[in-house]
Amino acid sequence: MAAVANPVEQFLRSERIPHIWCPGCGIGTTVNAFARAVIDSGLDPLKVVVVSGIGCSGRVAGYVSFDSFHTTHGRAIPFATGLKLANPELTVVVYSGDGDLSAIGGNHLIHSARRNLDIKVICVNNLVYAMTGGQSAPTTPETANTSTSPYGSFEPDLNLPKLLDAAGASYVARWTTYHVKQMERAMLELLRKKGFGFLEVVSQCPTLYQRRNGMGDGLESVKFYKEHSKVKNDACLDDLAMDKIGEIICGRFVDRDRPEYGQTMREFYQNKLGAKYRAPEFQDGVLV
């Protein structure tokens, strides 16, 4: 066979594959789209950094060959904040799950979007806490059965795109693991967008969500997403909450230009302080 390779391979820590994700899990699918988006972007991969929190999706950092950080539960965004502010040349991608980013890390999600710091958040939303055994998450659709809502959930779920829009994100989109081409396109847009970007990928957890809710395996889940999703870029954000069996509205919901935090900060101080301002400077890789 000729000299071609799987496009994702160059961005994998191949010695660590096979990964720990279950058969039919959607997380690996999102990594395929991410790898292709990085290629499409023309970014120097050596300047792309992936930061994850804790959970199944949090393991992405351990499988990609970019400089990568597997941080603490919910705190990928603040860690990424330090990385990006200390070295603005880095393209900082936060790759984590719905529980990590929107529950324990929800405060950081809101405030990072508010600041509009230039980090790119990929939220793999599998609707439950998967790593710990399928407990309810803020994103669990009302009525869904989980290991901590054994009679069905009665809590309303969190509408992530609406939250991110309200908080001020520059870019907000949602796709499912069925929409691999659109996902790749959205990741490319995310990488190119200056400011805080948020991509929600609705993904299956066949082991703990779909099976428990009688929705079949990984394949059945992707078919479900095909049948139940609707692309609506101009959707009213109020309509984006998900229920267990209803429509999943996908698309690019927010794409706007707001002043980016790091650049704004540096320009602000330069203007305020004039000659007294001193720009950050590296010597031998260390800020001096």
Add this chain to the structure above:
Amino acid sequence: MAKGAVHITVDRCKGCAICVEFCPTHVLALSTAFNGKGYHPPHVVNAEKCSGCDLCGMYCPDFAIYGFKLGKQGVAQ
């Protein structure tokens, strides 16, 4: 002659069959054979139909398959 081909890393496969289902030209089927982990990996059943679109590669959660285009002489492009 086929416009494309797929490459399968059998030992990475976990047998989810997503590639089989979403191949637009129905090139693949799950094999009856087992791989080293005990899963049924896909194999090519309609090689001539492969367009090399790499949709299988985009879906595969296990980085176990990808598609690529072939040129006139049947070499990868």
Add this chain to the structure above:
Amino acid sequence: MKAAPHGVLTGVHFINGDAACCEGAIAAGARFAAGYPITPSTEIVERYAARAPQVGGTFIQMEDELAASITLQGAVWAGARAFTVTSGPGFSLMMEHICYAAMTETPCVFVDVQRAGPSTGLPTLPAQGDMMQAKWGSHGDYPIIALCPNSPQECFDLTIQAFNLAEKYRNPVMFMMDECVGHMTEKVVIPEADEIDITPRRRSPDAQLFQPGEDLVPPMQHAGEGHGIHVTGLTHNERGYPDLTIASQDKLVRRLHDKIALAAEEIADWDEEDIEGADVAVISYGITSRVAQRAIVMAREKGLRVGRMRLITVWPFPERRVREIAQKVRTIVVPELNLGQIALEVERLAAGNARVISVTHAGGGVHRPEQILQAIEEGAR
């Protein structure tokens, strides 16, 4: 190497301990701080927020202490020397990231200006109730270094030392101030930049990120340098990859512990006076050492033979010297603004060779010298 001149405010200043700590951090090369407001530590980051844009630094006020305590670690991995600053309740929130820094060997400094707890306690009056928390507050076995200044001058000098130790051992360092020292205004002499020694970051383009040198400390690489580094709080191998086996856990956790244990003698710092020939030794630290000094003078006026040891590093504990002192004196008096934390450590090391009297205080103020004097008198009997 020497301090960068643009970060050193050379001269004689009349400033408080919080301000001196901030200047020490800047002199030490701290070019990143993340904070969250809490009294009595806030003045440190308030000053840093004003100074940062003038010295090539960055300050960000985060949404909570959990964020602040890991934002700084992101900055370290991008190439900054970085710190955060807090007080009791905030210190409690930061605990998870102290052991993350220890596990990932991220050099950084946590400043805790102690106030009276538990919980919200007595905001914002002094205490020394976080001394054990500094060592044991996070989960698992991890090594820690903690310093304890007793004057604004030491807030400057020892903050530099804190950064130097963090870099030398690739370890988080706790800077354990207290409200009195933080808010006390005194003369602080800041020397010329070329008189300030700075420990450079341990760097190697070749070594693996967690491959230790002879002193068990591995060199560092940063994000964006092309090494494809991986950092995780999971048990990991020398490449940094998760390696979830009992053998790997044993190897890593013991190395982390041993790298500080091996250097404990070198790190341990204290000052002492008149231990030889003393009947009673007073071991204290922070603001309490200054109250104890008054009590010692009073005791000597009464003809008692009293020596003193003031702890500058609290962790690792100066075990050898405390053992020796316990063999030289009849009694060790340990006053502190808590219900007896360091006293436990002293008691352990005295191992029955000397009587240990813990002079406790629940916090909110300082001891009266007479309380300590009374313990000295009792110990001399």
